[in-house]
Amino acid sequence: MVPRLRCPVDLLELADDGGAALSCSGGHRYLKDGAIVDLQPGAEAPGFGRLRAATYDLTFDLVNTRLLFGATPRHLAALHRQAAAAAAGGVLLDVACGTGRWAIPELSRAAGTMYVGVDPAMPMLRLAQDRARRAGVDALLLHSDADRLPLADASVAAAVLSLGLQYVPDHGAALAELRRVLTPGGLLCCVAPALGLRPRYDQRHHRRVRKDHPIDRERWPALLCAAGFGGSEIETVGALVFTQARAAA
Template identity: 40%
Template sequence: MASSLHFWDHSILPPVLDRVMARSMFGRLRAKATAPAFGRVLEIGIGSGLNLGYYPRSLESVIGVDPSMPLLRRAHRRAAWMAFPVHLRQGRAENLPVADQSVDVAVSTWTLCSVDDPERALAELRRVLRPGGLLCYCEHGLCPDPATAAWQRRLTPAWRRLAGGCRLDRPHEQLIEAAGFRIERQVAGRLLPGPAVLGWHQLGLARI
């Protein structure tokens, strides 16, 4: 069983994720999430680099961190076409290979749902952001409707195994605020088509 899951996570899931997440409905949200970025940007869970083409061309640089080497290889190919330097590093959001107070903006799109320890990951983002730095995020998460939330909790154990650790039931807004960020603006709702168990999202901007 363990070897089957390893094969799925390392050989099957990366190209599937790349194809699914490249769809235009995600692109609209990527464009909104990355629009406020400026200066030196850190993106956690950069994956195959699908956000890169949406960033402002005036950026100083982007540091992309992801635990998946197969996805990072795809990101390397996309990074070659960018107008700004892109530095890709294998690592986890809970232990970022980035210096203290060294980035202006942190970006997380469909990533906090998958990290093992979101509290630790958000603490790491606070560590690497400069004073007044921004967190731009787009995450699907726990719906405030009790019936939908109950289904999200029921489905999460099976969904995690299929989707690389992704959880449907993370309360991202509460986690971000508890980590010491101040949410400056946020749109929450069914931002993607389909059932609310998957489509309920928070798209926002927070500051330390």
């Protein structure tokens, strides 16, 4: 089940032109390279170049997940498992998908679910593409941003946003985009760091020159509500806030 895509410039529907590109009736054309569609040619995510991508899977669990955030890989795997189960037979959208290391393995056990990963870092998308190929998972990888999802309204059954929101300055805009592309009742599984929960993360945040955008734990439930999510379940582990919420009908 391939989701409907829309042009990031004029929001018109994108169609496969039968070759190596997707185009809209407004004359915009986006190249495909295998499963990757380049919707923002030339743009890259700062800090996620080739070297970081190549070492990401090896270093992230120990350095970031455990020491910095105070969580375990098990917590991240469980969140993705829930999203994959909710998407069964439809589309699982993974925003800030990185190398797809948590969601893709879940889908290798769930035939019929399509994986759609969105990320502004091409080197990360290439690794996600290789991982999906090895796992035999049907995948589409979109070079784009969280606050500009190139997907049609109500086109995905479940979405996951894992450790990506801290790179997005406007959390409300990203949540509104997720709400727009989820079908009513669709599940959002999100995990992001917040300040005030773990001194190690707070200290690093205050030392950094180029700051992340951690979520505000106090205002988070109201932000979800304002973006059109209901029935939120929120749990804190170390510096991380795990959320499951449903797109309102």
